[in-house]
Amino acid sequence: MRATKTVTALLVVILMPFKTYAQKIVIAHRGASGYLPEHTLEAKAMAYAQGAHFIEQDLVMTKDDELIVLHDLTLNRTTNVDEKFSERARDDGRYYAIDFTLDEIRTLSATEGFRMESGRKVKEFSNRFPIGKSAFRVSTFQEEIEMIQGLNTSTGRDVGIYPEIKQPAFHRKEGKDISTRVVEVLKDYGYTRKDSKVFLQTFDYDELVSIREEILPSVGIEVNLVMLLGNRTDYPWMFEPDGMAKLAFMADGIGPSFDLIVDRGSEMRAIRITDLVAQAHGAGLHVHPYTFRANPEAVPHYASDFENLLEIHYFRAGVDGIFTDFPDQAVDFLQSR
Numbered sequence: 345m346r347a348t349k350t351v352t353a354l355l356v357v358i359l360m361p362f363k364t365y366a367q368k369i370v371i372a373h374r375g376a377s378g379y380l381p382e383h384t385l386e387a388k389a390m391a392y393a394q395g396a397h398f399i400e401q402d403l404v405m406t407k408d409d410e411l412i413v414l415h416d417l418t419l420n421r422t423t424n425v426d427e428k429f430s431e432r433a434r435d436d437g438r439y440y441a442i443d444f445t446l447d448e449i450r451t452l453s454a455t456e457g458f459r460m461e462s463g464r465k466v467k468e469f470s471n472r473f474p475i476g477k478s479a480f481r482v483s484t485f486q487e488e489i490e491m492i493q494g495l496n497t498s499t500g501r502d503v504g505i506y507p508e509i510k511q512p513a514f515h516r517k518e519g520k521d522i523s524t525r526v527v528e529v530l531k532d533y534g535y536t537r538k539d540s541k542v543f544l545q546t547f548d549y550d551e552l553v554s555i556r557e558e559i560l561p562s563v564g565i566e567v568n569l570v571m572l573l574g575n576r577t578d579y580p581w582m583f584e585p586d587g588m589a590k591l592a593f594m595a596d597g598i599g600p601s602f603d604l605i606v607d608r609g610s611e612m613r614a615i616r617i618t619d620l621v622a623q624a625h626g627a628g629l630h631v632h633p634y635t636f637r638a639n640p641e642a643v644p645h646y647a648s649d650f651e652n653l654l655e656i657h658y659f660r661a662g663v664d665g666i667f668t669d670f671p672d673q674a675v676d677f678l679q680s681r
C-alpha cells in the first residue's frame with residue numbers, strides 16, 4: 345500500500361508541474377457569493393452558469409438530523425432568525441441551527457451576510473447584494489445536489505460538489521455524527537469513487553482520519569478528502585519537511601488559506617512564495633487555496649489587482665484550483681490564458 349502510494353506520488357511530482365490552465369479548477373466559494381447571498385440555490389445556479397468546475401457546500405445539522413447548507417453553526421449572520429424566533433437564542437445570544445427543525449428553518453428568509461453595528465445590520469462587503477431584499481431561503485444538502493446534478497443533465501456539463509463538514513466536534517458534543525450522515529448522502533447521490541466529482545473537506549484532522557479509516561469503509565465508498573489549513577499553528581507537524589508526505593496517507597489534497605502560499609508581507613517586486621505547494625505536490629496532494637475575493641479591500645497589496653492575484657497563485661505558485669466568491673472572473677482569467 346505504502347509502495348503504491350509512493351509510486352503514485354512520484355508520478356504526480358513528475359506530471360504536476362506541467363498542469364495547464366485547462367486542468368486548473370475554479371471552486372465557487374459558497375456559490376457566486378460575490379453577487380448573491382451566500383449558499384442560496386440562486387447563488388449556486390449563478391456559479392454554475394458562470395462556469396465553475398466545483399460548487400462548495402458548508403454543512404451543519406438541524407435538530408431533526410437534516411443537513412443544511414450554512415457556513416456558520418448559527419443562523420444569526422445570514423437569516424432573519426432574530427425576527428422570527430426571538431426567544432430561541434442560547435445564553436450567548438446566538439441562534440444555533442442545531443436547535444431548530446428543518447421545518448422551522450424553512451420559514452426563515454436568507455440574506456446577504458451582515459454584522460450588527462449600533463443596532464443596525466451592516467453588510468460584510470459593501471458592494472454586495474442588499475440585506476433583506478428579494479426572497480431566498482436556506483436549502484438542504486440534498487436539494488443543492490439535486491439542482492447541480494439536474495443542471496449537469498440539462499447542460500451536459502459535469503460540475504462537481506465540494507462539501508465541508510462544519511465543526512464535527514461541536515456536532516458530536518451535541519450528540520450528532522454529521523460526517524457519517526454526509527457520507528451516506530454522498531453515496532445516495534452516486535458519489536462513491538475517487539473519480540467521482542466530489543472533494544470532501546474539513547478543518548479537523550482527527551475527523552479526517554475517522555472519515556478515511558472508519559466512516560468511508562463502513563458506508564462502502566471512497567471519495568477524495570481535503571484537509572483545510574487556516575494557519576501554521578493548529579497542526580504544526582504538517583509544516584515540517586515531511587508533513588505533507590505524512591498527511592498524504594489520510595488526505596488527497598489541502599485547502600490552505602492563500603496566506604500560507606504567498607507571504608502576506610510580500611511586495612509586488614518581491615513575491616515570497618512558501619514551499620507549501622511544492623511540498624504538497626511532492627506528496628501527490630491537490631492544492632486548492634481559499635478565499636479569493638475581487639473586492640479591492642480583499643486583494644493583498646502585493647498584487648496589483650484581482651487578475652494579478654490569480655496569476656500569482658495559479659501560475660507562479662502553481663496551485664491546482666482556487667476557492668473564489670467570483671467564479672466568473674476566475675473562469676475568464678483561465679480562459680484568457
Ligand code: G3P
Nearest residue numbers: 402508545572599634667
Ligand atoms: O472550505 C474552504 C473555505 O471555504 C474555508 O473557509 O470559512 O469560508 O468555510 P470558510
Ligand code: CA
Nearest residue numbers: 400401402508
Ligand atoms: Ca468552506
